[in-house]
Amino acid sequence: MQQDQLNLWNVLQQQWHSFWQARQPGERRALLILVTVLALVLIVQLLWTTYNSTARLRYKVPQLQTQVEKLRNQTDEWQRLSQQKAPRSVDLATLQQEINSSLQSFGKAPTLSWSGTQQFQVQGKVNYNAWINWLALLHADYHLRVLQASVSPAGPGTVNVSASLGRGE
Numbered sequence: 001m002q003q004d005q006l007n008l009w010n011v012l013q014q015q016w017h018s019f020w021q022a023r024q025p026g027e028r029r030a031l032l033i034l035v036t037v038l039a040l041v042l043i044v045q046l047l048w049t050t051y052n053s054t055a056r057l058r059y060k061v062p063q064l065q066t067q068v069e070k071l072r073n074q075t076d077e078w079q080r081l082s083q084q085k086a087p088r089s090v091d092l093a094t095l096q097q098e099i100n101s102s103l104q105s106f107g108k109a110p111t112l113s114w115s116g117t118q119q120f121q122v123q124g125k126v127n128y129n130a131w132i133n134w135l136a137l138l139h140a141d142y143h144l145r146v147l148q149a150s151v152s153p154a155g156p157g158t159v160n161v162s163a164s165l166g167r168g169e
Contacts, residue, residue: 084140092118095142102137106130110161119147119166128159135165143167 023031096114103109103122110124131151138144149163 096120099138099142102134105134115164118144119164121162121164123162125154125158125160128157131159131161138165 020028095118099120100112103112106124106126108125110122110126112120112122114120135146144165144167147164147166149161151163152160154160
């Protein structure tokens with residue numbers, strides 16, 4: 001096979017040499033100029049394409065990195081949520097009773113009024129840390145979340161709270 005390639009190369013060299021020798025000096029000069037111009041155009045085209053690709057990548061890579069980070073965060077959140085325990089399945093009366101009894105952790109309990117099957121309002125003056133812990137407990141045990149809230153300072157470590165909680169369905 002190497003011999004065939006050498007023969008082919010020799011044949012091509014001979015054909016090129018005979019083609020070149022058949023040209024007049026003016027034609028040879030014109031062909032050299034044409035080949036030089038084509039080579040320069042090809043080099044410029046390759047450089048231009050490289051420059052444009054690099055510029056596009058400089059713009060795209062940070063966007064792609066941001067998307068990758070967002071996907072990683074979403075994956076972490078999905079894994080965290082998939083490991084969460086399911087909400088306790090309780091009937092409305094039991095849910096109301098358990099939430100009412102959990103309000104006792106505040107000492108002087110805020111007022112609670114039910115406005116739907118699984119939505120309620122809480123109003124009153126509470127200890128801020130106890131409020132945050134109570135919200136976390138409701139979220140963990142019953143998957144209840146704050147739908148609307150107004151919290152304002154009422155003194156050292158205490159806040160006035162007016163909030164609606166529920167499952168948001």
